[in-house]
Amino acid sequence: MKTAVFAGSFCPFTKGHEDILQKVMPLFDTLYIAIGHNVRKQDIFSVEERKGWIEQLYRGNDKIRVITYTGLTADLCRELGAQFLIRGVRNTADYQAEQEMCLINNQLNPDVQTLLIPASPQWAAVSSSLVRELWALKADYSPFISYPLPENRT
Secondary structure, three states: OOEEEEEEOOOOOOOOEEEEEHHHHHHHOOOEEEEEOOOOOOOOOOOHHHHHHHHOOOOOOOOOOEEEOOOOOOHHHHHOOOEEEEEEEOOHHHHHHHHHHHHHHHHHHHOOOEEEEEEOHHHHHOOOHHHHHHHHHOOOOOOOOOOOOOOOOO
């Protein structure tokens, strides 16, 4: 069985994330969407909210499992027996950051191969940060995600 982990904070999960999953889904028997906490980011939506939204998107897809985790992604891959780690890249800055993380993850868990998947052009400018900003400003974010976010809490 080929198992992959698609890890991120997914705050929120965008159509760009969906695009990456669509590209890799035929390659794997099991794909874990692993929601973690990035200490460099401030999460606006709870882990439970994010997990619920993503589960709704992939309801009925037997390949997808949505989980939450803390700690190192390399350790999570080991625990799950995943051979691959999926990372999306939108631009050269993403590529450079992901390449560096790939090198570290390879030292932490040499049994996992990181696959850097380029975003499709129509999603290359879309980020979770952009969606959060639009949401906070009460602007229309709907072109960039597939589900409604809760009413702005600010």
